[in-house]
Amino acid sequence: MSLEVRGLHAGYGRLAVLHGIDLTAGEGELVAVIGANGAGKSTLLRALSGLLPVTSGTVHLAGTDVTGYGPEKLARTGLAHVPENRLVFPSLSVADNLVLGGYTRRRGPASARKEARDRAMALFPRLEPRLEQAAGTLSGGEQQMLAIARGLMAQPRVLVLDEPSVGLAPRLVGEIFSALGKLRDDGLTLVVVEQNARAAFAVADRVSVMDRGRVVLEGDPAALSTDPRVSGGFLGGGFAADADATTEAAPATGATRAADRR
Amino acid sequence: MTDLLQLLFAGLSQGAVYALVAIGFVAIFTVSGVINLAQGEFAALAGLVAISAVGSGLPLLAAVVLAVVSVALVAVIMERLVIFPVKRMTTLVSLILTLGVSTGLKALMLLVYGPNAEGLTPLTPGGFSLGGVSIRYQELWILLIAGVVSLAVYWFYERTLAGKSLRACAEQPVAARLVGISLTKASLLSFLIAGTVGAIAGVLASPIYFTSWESGLTLGLKGFVAATLGGLISVRGAVLGGLLLGVLETLTAGYISTGLRDAVAFLLLIIVLVARPAGIFGRTAEARV
Numbered sequence: 001m002s003l004e005v006r007g008l009h010a011g012y013g014r015l016a017v018l019h020g021i022d023l024t025a026g027e028g029e030l031v032a033v034i035g036a037n038g039a040g041k042s043t044l045l046r047a048l049s050g051l052l053p054v055t056s057g058t059v060h061l062a063g064t065d066v067t068g069y070g071p072e073k074l075a076r077t078g079l080a081h082v083p084e085n086r087l088v089f090p091s092l093s094v095a096d097n098l099v100l101g102g103y104t105r106r107r108g109p110a111s112a113r114k115e116a117r118d119r120a121m122a123l124f125p126r127l128e129p130r131l132e133q134a135a136g137t138l139s140g141g142e143q144q145m146l147a148i149a150r151g152l153m154a155q156p157r158v159l160v161l162d163e164p165s166v167g168l169a170p171r172l173v174g175e176i177f178s179a180l181g182k183l184r185d186d187g188l189t190l191v192v193v194e195q196n197a198r199a200a201f202a203v204a205d206r207v208s209v210m211d212r213g214r215v216v217l218e219g220d221p222a223a224l225s226t227d228p229r230v231s232g233g234f235l236g237g238g239f240a241a242d243a244d245a246t247t248e249a250a251p252a253t254g255a256t257r258a259a260d261r262r
Numbered sequence: 263m264t265d266l267l268q269l270l271f272a273g274l275s276q277g278a279v280y281a282l283v284a285i286g287f288v289a290i291f292t293v294s295g296v297i298n299l300a301q302g303e304f305a306a307l308a309g310l311v312a313i314s315a316v317g318s319g320l321p322l323l324a325a326v327v328l329a330v331v332s333v334a335l336v337a338v339i340m341e342r343l344v345i346f347p348v349k350r351m352t353t354l355v356s357l358i359l360t361l362g363v364s365t366g367l368k369a370l371m372l373l374v375y376g377p378n379a380e381g382l383t384p385l386t387p388g389g390f391s392l393g394g395v396s397i398r399y400q401e402l403w404i405l406l407i408a409g410v411v412s413l414a415v416y417w418f419y420e421r422t423l424a425g426k427s428l429r430a431c432a433e434q435p436v437a438a439r440l441v442g443i444s445l446t447k448a449s450l451l452s453f454l455i456a457g458t459v460g461a462i463a464g465v466l467a468s469p470i471y472f473t474s475w476e477s478g479l480t481l482g483l484k485g486f487v488a489a490t491l492g493g494l495i496s497v498r499g500a501v502l503g504g505l506l507l508g509v510l511e512t513l514t515a516g517y518i519s520t521g522l523r524d525a526v527a528f529l530l531l532i533i534v535l536v537a538r539p540a541g542i543f544g545r546t547a548e549a550r551v
Contacts, residue, residue, distance in 0.1 A: 049440060075442035087437035089430045099423065100430050104442035106423060154441065 001060065002027045002189035003048075003079075003158045008057035010047035017043040019213040020057065025158065025191055025206075030184040032200035032221070033193045034230075035210035041193040042084055044210070045162050048191075049081035050074045062157050076104040080156035084163050086147040090136025094127055097135045097146055101153030112155060120149035123179050141172035148179065158189045165196040173199050201225050264394035269516040270509060275401040277508020278408035279305075279471070282463035283485025284492065284500035285415055286456035292432035292495050293452040294445075296345060296356035300364040302482020304460030307367060308333040309473030310375045312465045313382050322383050330461040336367075337457025341450050364478070371475035379474035382465060404466045411462055412501045415455065419497060428452060432495070480524070487527045491534055493541025502543055 001024050008021040017040045025031040035041050046052040048059060050071040058067045061077055069077065080101075089097050098120065102113050121128050124145040130138060135146055144164055151159055161180070165173040173196060181203040184190055194200040201207065201221040209217035209230060217224060224230050286301045308329040315325035344359050345351065386399035419425040430438040431448040439445060464473065467481070488507045492499020507527055515523040534542060 051436065051439065071439040072442045072444050075440065081440045083437055083440060087434045087440075089433045089437065091433060092426060092429060096426050100426060100438075100441050100443070103423070103427060150441065 001025070002029070002062055003191065004058075004060040005048070006058045006060075008044070008047060008059065009055040010043060010052050010057075011055060012043075012052070016055070017213050018047060021210075021213075021215055023191070023208055023215065025189045027189055028184060028187045029205045030180060030190045030192065030203055032204035032207045033191060033210055034195070034197045034200055034207060037195065039210040040213040041210055042162055043213075045081060045160050045191075045193055048160055049079060051081075072104070075154055075156075078155075078157035080151035080154040080159050082147045082151045082159065082161040082164065084166070086140075086143045088135040088138070088143050088146050088150070091134055093132050094135050094138070094146055095131040097150050098153050101150030102155070104154055108155075113153070116153050116155050120152045123152075123182060124149055141168050141175070144168060144172075144176055145179075148176070152183075156188070158191065159183065160191040160193075162193050163195060164192065165194060165199050177203050197225075197230070265516065267393070267395045269512045271395055271397060271401070273509035273512035274505055275404045275508070276471075276512060277488075277505035278404050279463050279467040279481070279504075280484045280488040280507050281501040281504025282408050282411060282459045282466070283481055284488035284504045285412065285497055286460040286463075287486055287489035288492070288494060288497055288500045289415075289428075289455040289459070290449075290452045291489070293428055294345065294351060294356075294431075294449045295353050296351060296449075297353055297360065297486070298453075298456060299357060299360040299482065300340065300367055300478075301456060301460055301485055302478030302480070303364050303367040303371075304333050304337060304457050304478070305464030305467065305481050306473055306475065306478035307336065307371060308461035308464035309382060309468035309477070310371055310475070312468065313380050313473065314375060316383055322385065325382075326465050329465050330458060333461035333464070334454055334457040337453040337460070338450060341453035345449060345453070346446060364482070368475055368478065375475060377475065379472045379477065380468075381470070381472045382468035384469035398470065400466075400469045404470075407462065407466055411459060412497070415459065416497050418455075424451065484527050487531045490531055491542055493543065496541070496543070499541050499543045503541070506542075 003023070003025040005021055005023040009016065009018055011017040021044055023031070023033070033041050033044065043052065047054050050069050050073070054067055058065060060066065061079055064077060066074055066077055066079070089100065092100070098117055102116060105113055126142060127145055127149060130142065135143065138146060148161070148164065164176050168176065177199050180190055180192065184203070184205070192200060192204070201224070204221050207219065207221050207224050208215045209224070217227065217229065283301055283305060286304065287298060290296050290298045311332055312325045312329035315328050316322055320328065340363055344363055345356070348355060348359070384398070384400040385403045389396060389398035391397070419429055427438070427443045428448050428451060430441070430443060431445055435445060463481070484507060485504070488504035489500045491503030491506060492501070507530065510530065511523050511526050514526045
């Protein structure tokens with residue numbers, strides 16, 4: 001397994017958000033994690049990349065126990081996180097954003113850095129003519145491409161992405177997700193957190209559905225896309241009929257959902 | 263006309279000192295949001311260390327190097343002891359903490375070096391007159407060295423990986439951590455830069471403006487005003503802000519009243535904070551250095 005998460009608990013201070021997440025992604029697999037707003041998807045990624053401390057549970061990256069690693073160490077070990085809202089470095093040029101993406105590989109061979117950059121450019125040819133432009137002047141779609149390319153510059157084993165489709169036109173969403181599909185075909189392991197279930201289902205090998213800090217459904221996208229609980233969940237804004245909007249703040253009521261887990 | 267040129271020249275050399283102090287404020291503030299009120303004390307301490315080293319027989323250049331290195335070390339130790347341990351740093355907390363350091367350093371300087379103001383030996387003593395404008399060699403040194411140091415700092419932020427990583431921390435701290443940049447190392451590096459440029463300002467200024475245990479207060483405040491004029495996030499803005507402040511001060515002192523000299527800085531500060539909080543040269547409040 002490239003990424004193996006077992007019984008992960010995490011939260012903000014005394015507020016527990018994740019209640020025992022299990023998630024695996026094999027080499028060259030694209031796993032989508034979907035769920036309504038407040039299901040804990042971003043929290044999961046923040047815990048995975050070390051931005052948020054793990055309360056209990058384990059995370060293994062390519063066989064190494066990386067539980068409790070900080071973000072710098074995780075980046076060096078091979079996990080790249082493409083954050084929500086892209087967070088490119090606005091006043092730095094596109095080229096400099098890429099250079100900083102390879103920060104953890106700065107002492108590695110220059111040939112490997114160049115290869116990573118060439119691959120990223122081949123994946124997003126639109127960035128090439130904009131290399132000297134300040135990243136803040138790019139369009140939203142281009143910034144997302146840059147954020148992904150920056151992540152790839154770290155030469156990761158596992159790339160995790162937080163809502164890459166957010167705020168983008170449907171055509172761009174398609175472009176981004178087909179790029180993710182290409183990366184998967186090249187053998188990279190990807191975990192994509194998405195609210196845009198349709199885009200995620202189109203390329204994912206497996207889908208995990210999160211609700212209230214738990215994985216409530218898991219399976220292949222073809223089977224799940226016809227599951228009434230999935231469509232009802234997305235269109236209705238929650239999984240259970242009694243779901244309230246503040247699911248993150250209600251850890252105790254989530255206990256009954258354990259029955260839904262496979 | 264000669265008067266004006268004389269005032270402009272004096273103002274520029276004074277402003278160049280402010281500019282260096284201002285760069286120190288910018289270097290630290292952009293990375294961690296810390297406003298370092300001990301920045302002026304870095305300059306005063308460097309001046310006093312150099313003076314006492316020369317007094318004990320060290321050659322001038324060796325004394326200057328000793329002063330810069332020891333103040334850079336003080337800045338780094340300060341970061342580790344006072345800034346690093348704080349989990350949730352805010353600008354307000356940083357003001358209180360660095361005010362404490364500033365007071366402590368002042369007390370230490372008073373204890374060690376006594377209450378008298380002294381001037382360091384100039385790099386080149388004397389001066390000359392050019393078309394009625396009298397120019398001290400030390401003033402030329404100030405302009406030259408401040409210019410070189412400013413360019414070097416600018417080059418560092420624009421061209422080197424370490425400099426770019428500091429800018430990344432300033433602009434998007436979360437993304438900076440995700441690409442593997444350590445914010446604590448970045449903060450330490452920013453204090454090293456601030457200590458070094460502050461110390462250079464101190465040893466450059468000392469032969470003309472003299473140094474005492476308390477001269478860091480005025481210098482620090484003027485540097486802060488200069489940095490604020492430039493928006494507090496831009497090296498270029500800090501340098502321009504410093505030069506502008508120096509010139510306005512000497513013009514005020516020369517044409518209006520010497521007593522109003524220090525008031526200029528604070529009047530400017532109030533005007534800028536009210537009318538153009540992003541600095542007079544800043545277009546937006548976007549973080550850049």
